[in-house]
Amino acid sequence: MPWSFYLALKQLFPSGRKLSFFSVLSIAGVSLGVCLLIVVLSVMNGFQKEIRDKIVETTGHLRVEAGSVIYDYDGIMEALLGLEYRGEKVIRAVSPYAYGFVIVQNRSVPVFPAIRGVDIAYEAEIVPFNKFLISGSVDDLDNDSVIISSGLARKIGARQGDVLELASPLIIEKLKEDELMLPREVRVVGIFETGWTVIDNNTLFCTLTLMQEFYGLEDGIHGLTVRLVDGYDEEVDLITGKVNELLRQGEDFPMGVRAFSWLDLNRDFLFVLQLEKSVMFFLLLFVILVSAFAITSTLLITVVRKTKEIGLLAAMGAKPGGLVACYTFQGFILGVGGATLGIALALLALANRNEIVGFVAKIFNKEEALIRFYRFTHLPAHYQRDDFLWVVLCAIIISTLAGLIPAFRASRMKPASALRDE
C-alpha cells in the first residue's frame, strides 16, 4: 500500500484508539444522505410499481388495433396465443373488446363515461374482476346489464340494482337517416374500484354483444387486449416487436393491424412518474452535498492543524502528489464508508417501514387519516439495482471531490514554511 493510502487510513482510524470523531461524523453525514435517498427512491419505486402493475392489470400488456373495426379476429387470436418468443409461449390470454363513449342518465344527470364491451370469459383472464368489485358479481353480467366504476356511481348516484338509461352516440347518425334510436335501459349488477383513478372516475363495463349492438358493429371489435405470461414484464417492448412482425406476415389479417405495448400507450404518464423520481433524486442529492461540505471543512481544518506534520512528511521525502492522494483518499474512504452504512440503514428502515409509519402515525394519532386520504395501509417499496448504483456512485464521487480542496491545500504548502509555522 502506498504511504499516502496508509496514512489516510491511519488519520481516519488511528492506531490504538477508537474511531476518530471526525470520521464518525463525516460517515454519519454521508450515510444519512445515502439512507434517505435509497429509502425515498425505493418507496417511490414501490408506488410506481403499484401503479404500473395496476395499469397492466386493468389494461393488459398489449393492445392490438387496426384503426378501424376488425371483423374476422379468430385468426389473429389464434396466432397471438401461439406466438413464441425465445422458444417459449409468452401470451397468456387475448380478449376482444369494443369501446367508446355513452350518455348515461340517472335521475336526469347526464354524464359521458367510457364504455368497454368485453367478453367476460376472455377478459377475466386479463382483469382480476373479483379483486376490483366492491359490490355485485361479474357472473350476473348479461346483455341487459352493466358494471360501473365507483366514481361514476357516486357521480350519478347509482347503486347496485338501479336501472340506467344508456344512449349511444349512434343516435345522431340514425337521426340523420330519420331513424329513431331510443336509449336503452340497463341494470347495474356491480360496482368496481381499481385504485387507478383514470378508470375509476368514469368507466362502465358491459358485454361485447351489448356494445356491438349499441355501436352497430355487427360482430366486429375495436381491438384485442393481450396479457403476457408472468415474468415477461421487462421484455414487453421486444415482445411487442415480435407481435408486430407476426401481424405483418399474416396474409388474411386486416389492413393496418398493429400492436401497442402498455408502455407505448402510457408513455407520457410514465415519463412524468420517472421525472418525479429524477427530481427527487436530484433534490436529495443535496443532503449528500451538505455532508460533503462538512467533509471539506473538517479535512481543511485537519490540514491546517497538521501543517507541521505535512512539513515533516515533505522533509522526509513525501512528494506533493502523495499528499494530494492522501487527503483525496480520505474523502473517498468516507464516501465508501458512508455509502455502505447508508445502504445498511436504508435496508433496515425499509424492512421495518410499516412499523415505522405505523409508529409515527400513532404518535400523531393519524392512522385513520393515512388510510382515508392516502389510500394506503402499507407502504410499498421496490429495490432497483440502478438506484443503489447511482446513489453509491454519487456519494463516493462527491465525497472524493470534497477531499480534493484540502488535498491541494496540503500539497501546495512549502515544507520550510510549514515546519516554521507557529
Place this chain on the structure above:
Amino acid sequence: MVGKSSISLIPAVIESREIVKTFPNGREVIQVLDGVDFKLERGKTASIRGESGSGKTTFLNIISGLEAVDSGQLFWDGNRVDLRSSGELAAVRSSQIGFIFQAYYLLPELNLWENVLLAARLRGKPEPRERDRAEYLLRRVGLAERFKFSVEKLSGGERQRAALARALMNRPRLILADEPTGNLDETTGDSMIELLLEMVREEGASLILVTHNMKHAAKTDVSYRLHLGKLQPVKHNG
C-alpha cells in the same frame, strides 16, 4: 583550521559554497545568509550556534534542499544539487538525510513503531528487514517496551528518542538536528545529546547539531557560530 577545502578522496557528505539567502519582508529584504561556506566529512559531527533569528534553521533547510538558495552552490556527496528540482531532491533526501526537530513532530495517529517505520514507508512498502530495523532502533533508544504506545502518552524525552530512531531509520548519511533539546529539561537534554552522538557514531552518519547550549556544542567534532550571515569556526577550550 577547519572549513578550508582539503583534498580528500572521499567527497564531503555536505558542502556549501558562498551560499546567499535573503527573504523579502515587505519592501525590505532580510539578508539571512551572506556567503556561507561549509563542509562536513563523512562520519563527522558539527554544531552550529547563533542568536535567535541568525539563520540557523534557514541554513539547515538549505542544506536539506527544502529551501532554495539565492546564489551559491550546494553539494551532496560531491554532487551539485542546488539546481535540481525539488521532486528529485525529495527522493534523495528521504534516503540520505534524517531530521530531528525541537518539537519532535511525531504523528499522533500512528503508534511509536509505526512512526519510526513511516520513514521507510515513504520510500515504498517496508520490507521485513526494515521492520526489524525499526524494532532494533526503538530498543536501542530505550523504548523497547513502548512499541505500540500512542505518541501522546510519551514524555518529551521519550518522544525525542523516538524521533531519533525515526531519523536513523533509512540509514541516512546525515542527521540534521535543529535544537533537539529545546523542549527538554537539562538532564534529559544532556542524555539526549549523549545518545544522539553515540548513535550517530554507531551508524557512521554525520551530524549537524543546531543548539543554544554551549556544553552540547562542545561535544561535536567541529563547532561553528552563525553571525551576521557568516559561519565562523569556534574553538573549544578542553
